[in-house]
Amino acid sequence: MNLKTWLGFLAASTVALSAMPAFADLELPSPSPAAKVMQHVGLTDITVEYSSPAVKGRKIWGDVVPFDKPWRTGANAATKITFSRDVTFGGLAVPAGTYAIVSFPGAKGWDIVLNKNLAMGDAAREYDAKQDFGRVKATTAAIPLRERMTFVFAGTTDNDTSLDLEWEKLRVSVPIKVDTTAQALANIKKAVEGAWRPHANAARYMAETQKDLPAALSYIDASIAISSTWFNNWIKADILAKQGNYAEARKFAQIAWDLGEKDSNFFYKDQVAKALKDWKDKK
Numbered sequence: 001m002n003l004k005t006w007l008g009f010l011a012a013s014t015v016a017l018s019a020m021p022a023f024a025d026l027e028l029p030s031p032s033p034a035a036k037v038m039q040h041v042g043l044t045d046i047t048v049e050y051s052s053p054a055v056k057g058r059k060i061w062g063d064v065v066p067f068d069k070p071w072r073t074g075a076n077a078a079t080k081i082t083f084s085r086d087v088t089f090g091g092l093a094v095p096a097g098t099y100a101i102v103s104f105p106g107a108k109g110w111d112i113v114l115n116k117n118l119a120m121g122d123a124a125r126e127y128d129a130k131q132d133f134g135r136v137k138a139t140t141a142a143i144p145l146r147e148r149m150t151f152v153f154a155g156t157t158d159n160d161t162s163l164d165l166e167w168e169k170l171r172v173s174v175p176i177k178v179d180t181t182a183q184a185l186a187n188i189k190k191a192v193e194g195a196w197r198p199h200a201n202a203a204r205y206m207a208e209t210q211k212d213l214p215a216a217l218s219y220i221d222a223s224i225a226i227s228s229t230w231f232n233n234w235i236k237a238d239i240l241a242k243q244g245n246y247a248e249a250r251k252f253a254q255i256a257w258d259l260g261e262k263d264s265n266f267f268y269k270d271q272v273a274k275a276l277k278d279w280k281d282k283k
Helices: 003-019 180-193 196-208 213-226 230-242 246-260 269-278
Strands: 034-041 044-051 079-083 087-089 092-094 097-104 110-115 132-154 160-177
Touching: 034 132, 034 160, 044 132, 044 160, 092 132, 097 132, 110 160, 196 213, 196 230, 213 230, 230 246, 230 269, 246 269
Parallel strands: none
Antiparallel strands: 034 044, 044 079, 079 097, 087 092, 087 160, 097 110, 110 132, 132 160
């Protein structure tokens, strides 16, 4: 092959190679695609992230997934479950957070473990019982063939749900309970107790910016009626002083002082102390 022919061949080869897509651009379906399922239970979000293997005609239980050995409950990486609030998982009290789900399949029953090692790969080699948060029993039931392993939530109410793993001809279930009533009441209490703040802020705005003292007094009385704090009592004292009613202003400044002395965040302490002194002899 002479030089001219060789250069021609090299140029043609380069063009052909440049026209081929890079291997990194080759997109093919995953044997065990990533999956994610989320359920809102009352006020709690429960999310499961996993990879979903297929049966592909294989014997799954006791073969592909051995009995009585730790299994990452999916493929590729640890299956993770996240609770946005505290829950009861199969009777186990579990704080809000993310956990790896490790299963112990058995011919006569299943155990499900919540493990703290979220980076776990092959549970058969990397599972460490010292990282367990807790272990619960699961119930099992026969189902029609489910080709791909799937997590579903079933029977969801405001207070509970069932996390079901379905694969091949088996369903594995763990009940999850949440205390929605207590959470809702806590939210109501927090909202009601904090409702004094917008009224107090409205009173300050009306007094300082709009110079509408009667309106400011109306707002601050509503604030104090909801919850009497050093802050709203001090605002009322200041409004009364602006109206020239120093006797009443000193009365509410004293209430503010007494409440503020019990509060580590009494950031108007110096102003209240000065007012009590300055208004002492004013009528």
